Amino acid sequence: xxxxYFEIIRAGINTTFQDxxxxxxxxxxxxxxxxxxxxxFFLSNKLVSNKIDSPVIEFxxxxxxxxxxxxxxxxxxxxxxIFKLKKKNIExxxxxxxxxxxxHGDEIDILSTNKSVYGYMAISGDLDLxxxxxxxxxxxxxxxxxxxxKKLAIGQKINISKINLNQTKKKIDYLNSKVENIRVIKxxxxxxxxxxxKKxxxxxxxxxxxxxxxxxxxxxxxxIENIADxxxxxxxxxxxxxxxxxxxxxxxxxxxxxxxxxxxxxGVVASVDYDRLVQITPGSKIKFKEIELxxxxxxxxxxxxxxxxxxxxx
Amino acid sequence: MxxxxxxxxxxxxxxxxxxxxNKDINSEVINFFKSIKEKNIKGIINLTPSYNKLIVSYDLRxxxxxxxxxxxxxxxxxxxxxxxxxxxxxxxxxDSLFSLDIERxxxxxxxxxxxxxxxxxxxxxxxxxxGFIAGMPxxxxxxxxxxxxxxxxxxxxxxxxxxxxxxxxxxxxxxxSPGGWNIIGNTPINIFxxxxxxxxxxxxxxxxxxxxxxxxxxxxxxxx
Numbered sequence: 001x002x003x004x005y006f007e008i009i010r011a012g013i014n015t016t017f018q019d020x021x022x023x024x025x026x027x028x029x030x031x032x033x034x035x036x037x038x039x040x041f042f043l044s045n046k047l048v049s050n051k052i053d054s055p056v057i058e059f060x061x062x063x064x065x066x067x068x069x070x071x072x073x074x075x076x077x078x079x080x081x082i083f084k085l086k087k088k089n090i091e092x093x094x095x096x097x098x099x100x101x102x103x104h105g106d107e108i109d110i111l112s113t114n115k116s117v118y119g120y121m122a123i124s125g126d127l128d129l130x131x132x133x134x135x136x137x138x139x140x141x142x143x144x145x146x147x148x149x150k151k152l153a154i155g156q157k158i159n160i161s162k163i164n165l166n167q168t169k170k171k172i173d174y175l176n177s178k179v180e181n182i183r184v185i186k187x188x189x190x191x192x193x194x195x196x197x198k199k200x201x202x203x204x205x206x207x208x209x210x211x212x213x214x215x216x217x218x219x220x221x222x223x224i225e226n227i228a229d230x231x232x233x234x235x236x237x238x239x240x241x242x243x244x245x246x247x248x249x250x251x252x253x254x255x256x257x258x259x260x261x262x263x264x265x266x267g268v269v270a271s272v273d274y275d276r277l278v279q280i281t282p283g284s285k286i287k288f289k290e291i292e293l294x295x296x297x298x299x300x301x302x303x304x305x306x307x308x309x310x311x312x313x314x
Numbered sequence: 315m316x317x318x319x320x321x322x323x324x325x326x327x328x329x330x331x332x333x334x335x336n337k338d339i340n341s342e343v344i345n346f347f348k349s350i351k352e353k354n355i356k357g358i359i360n361l362t363p364s365y366n367k368l369i370v371s372y373d374l375r376x377x378x379x380x381x382x383x384x385x386x387x388x389x390x391x392x393x394x395x396x397x398x399x400x401x402x403x404x405x406x407x408x409d410s411l412f413s414l415d416i417e418r419x420x421x422x423x424x425x426x427x428x429x430x431x432x433x434x435x436x437x438x439x440x441x442x443x444x445g446f447i448a449g450m451p452x453x454x455x456x457x458x459x460x461x462x463x464x465x466x467x468x469x470x471x472x473x474x475x476x477x478x479x480x481x482x483x484x485x486x487x488x489x490x491s492p493g494g495w496n497i498i499g500n501t502p503i504n505i506f507x508x509x510x511x512x513x514x515x516x517x518x519x520x521x522x523x524x525x526x527x528x529x530x531x532x533x534x535x536x537x538x
Contacts, residue, residue, distance in 0.1 A: 023359040026371070027347065028515050029445035029488075029506075032360065133511060142448045143489065144508050185323050231464075233335055234452065236362025236369030236445075238326045259445040260364055268323025271374050293379060296324040300374050 004070030004125075006158040012110065014060040014214075015152040016138035017129055017145070020053040025133060026236060026259045030144065033137040033255050036118045036214065036278040039307045040078040043174070046314040047076035047099045048124035049166040055129055055136045055146070057121040057158070063110025064121075064152065068102040073160065074167050075100055075108060079119030080176050080279075084109040098171035099124070116176065116279040124167060128159035139256050141215065172314050179276045181289035185296055187242065187265035189232060197225035201266055205285040206250065212282055214256040219286070223248030226264065234262040240269035240277075242288075254278060270296040272303045316346065319386065321379045326371040327386060335365040335454070335482070340442050343368050344519050349391045357382065363519065364443050365452075399440075400521045404486070404501050406477050407533035412500035415465070419479070419496055422462045431527065433457045434498065439484060441521040449488040449506025451517040456482050468494030475500040477525070484525075486517075499527075502536035 018041065021034020035041030035058055042052040057064070063081065076099040077083050083094045086107040094100055094108070096119075102108065113119050129136040129146040136146040143149030147156075193201070206221035230246035237243075241253045243263035252269060253261075255278075269277055270291060280286055291299075315331065322328040329346065331339050347363040350370065357377030362369040372382050408431055410416070416427050423430060439453035456479060464480050469492065472478070476487040478495025485495060488506035505516045517523060528536070 024351075024361075026360040026362040026369075026445065027351075028518075029448040029450055030514075132508060141489075141491065142508070144448070149508070185321070188320065188322055188328050233333070233365050233367075234443075234446070235364040235367040238322060238360075238369065238371050240323055240325075258447060259362060260443065261446070265322070268326075271324050293321050293324055297374070297378055300324060304375055 004073065004160040004163055006066040006068055006123075008064055008152055008154055008156045008158065009067055009107070010065035011152045011154050012059045012062045012064040015064050016058050016140070017055050017127070017147060018058040018137045019055045019135055021137050021255065022133040022135035029259050030133070030142065031139065031256050031259055032239065033139045033145070034135065035120065036255055037079065037120070037275045039275050039310075040118070040120050040176075042307065042311055043097065043172070043314070044076050044078040044120040044122035046311050047078070047097065047170050047172070048074045048122045049164050049168070049170070050122060050124060052311060054122070055127050057123070057152075059110060059119050059121070060113070060117050062112050063119060065107060065109045066158070067105070067107045069104060070160070071163055072101055072103050072167060073163055074124035074169070075102060075121060076170070077110065077119060077121050080114045080116040081119035082111045082114055084111065095171070097174045099169050101167065101169070115281060117281055118278060123158075123160060125163040126161045128161040141256060170314055172310060174310060176279070177276065179273055181287050182273050182277055183270040183291045183296065183299070184242065184267035184288045185270060185291060185293055187267040189228075189264035190266060192226055192228035192264040193244070193266055194225040194227045197227070200224050201250070202288055202290055205287050208280050208282050208284050208286060210282045214254055216254050216257055217252040217277070217280070219250045219252070221249070224250065224266065228264070230264065231262050232264055234260045237261045238268070240271070240274055241265050242267045242269065252277070270299065272296065272299040315342070319383055322369060324379065325374045326369050327379065327382055329368040329370065329386070331366040331368070333366065335442070337440055339366050341520075346391055349389065350386065353389070355382070355385055362445065364445075400518070402517060402521060402523050404503060404523060404525050405528045405532070405536065406499040406501050406525045407528050407530055408499035409530040409533070411530065412476070413498050414476070415496040416498060418465075419462060419498065423459060425459065430460065430498070433460050434484070435525055435527055437524070439523045441517050441519050441523060442483075443519050444515055444517065447488055447491045448508070449515040449517075450485055451505070451523070453484045453523055454482050456484060462496055464494035465496065468492055472497065473500065475502065477501060500533070502533050
């Protein structure tokens with residue numbers, strides 16, 4: 001059978017195709033995008049014998065319900081996710097970080113993420129997707145990427161152009177760790193804030209608001225006092241930048257962020273904590289901890305070694 | 315002149331060209347940006363020029379702050395070339411259907427609609443940068459008597475094609491997006507086209523833009 005595809009029976013809340021994202025476009029206003037949680041993205045691909053930066057399905061909170069039509073194919077789910085596999089006579093809960101083989105007519109039902117936001121499903125093979133600027137990543141705001149830049153919808157098909165020959169079952173023991181403190185490097189406008197304001201930022205807890213998405217995390221908590229100006233001349237942003245607008249509530253830029261912004265930057269989230277930051281659910285509390293650049297670099301190196309180590313164990 | 319290079323987090327360089335916003339400083343930024351881009355430096359994944367800053371983001375898996383800073387400091391920056399400015403005329407309809415914030419502007423500026431539009435359409439603007447959302451051009455400088463702050467509460471949805479004012483700049487919303495600029499009209503022209511991968515932006519930094527007022531009738535029947 002050369003017609004292999006998944007039928008989307010339920011799309012989920014925000015289900016998109018993502019890969020490593022697209023670079024070198026900030027200057028024309030196009031953000032990086034790509035999988036929010038890079039480590040889980042890499043691991044999902046390795047579990048189904050794909051190249052680690054192949055396109056995957058990213059979902060937030062409730063995932064999709066997919067019915068497979070075609071030859072045998074492996075799938076793997078990563079993150080902290082509750083999902084079921086529905087085969088002819090049997091229905092089982094699946095484990096994350098373990099590949100499963102699906103046959104014609106089988107379904108995978110990704111019920112929800114568990115105390116986290118994003119999960120990933122990798123499919124063993126090449127998905128039939130349109131690439132824009134070298135990436136399939138869907139940016140729903142700019143309508144860029146595969147699927148005409150829109151999130152996946154009920155009734156659509158996910159076509160597989162080529163199934164991997166290697167369909168061996170793979171698994172790894174892995175538990176997503178949670179961070180208590182988000183480590184932050186001082187931002188370029190750190191001195192726009194009063195001593196009291198800086199203290200507020202580092203010593204208090206902030207609540208993740210419901211208005212958080214792939215563009216940014218909005219936080220609620222004590223107001224951070226600005227003593228200079230609540231606007232700056234608009235300038236470039238990168239993911240992890242924490243801006244504090246006039247209302248004193250910090251906003252953290254995430255992968256689909258606007259490329260330039262005009263609010264003072266109090267800090268930038270250290271790269272080592274980015275994967276875990278994006279997984280913090282609305283309503284949760286977070287606290288910031290200041291670290292130096294050199295420590296941030298060392299910690300990221302260790303985190304990256306750990307990621308590579310996990311990949312090589314699969 | 316590049317005044318200082320510092321770090322923005324652990325994966326970007328912050329190149330500071332001062333606090334002033336004018337065409338000369340902006341041209342230096344654009345020149346610096348082009349020189350770095352041309353050299354395809356390993357590890358650099360994005361460059362964001364703005365009025366008076368340039369942000370160089372890099373892949374922390376490949377390089378780090380010290381390495382990239384050294385490369386940038388020792389770089390031969392091309393002599394400022396006089397960029398050939400492309401001239402564009404953008405049609406804008408200011409029917410009350412589109413001029414969402416005209417009453418606010420009338421109050422804040424103490425001018426009537428006719429006077430505001432006369433001032434706006436009488437000038438040629440320079441594109442300082444593009445961004446925030448894909449292809450959005452930041453155009454300056456507005457006449458001194460047209461300068462106002464952003465809306466106190468930004469709109470959740472600004473319609474595609476909206477032409478807005480804030481401080482010394484005008485911009486165009488290339489697609490529907492949240493935003494806080496004072497909207498005076500709407501253009502039927504597509505400013506950003508993602509299907510044109512090579513040149514998705516109609517307006518680029520250094521371009522000169524003037525606006526031409528069109529009637530609602532013309533707006534509705536506009537085709538190319």
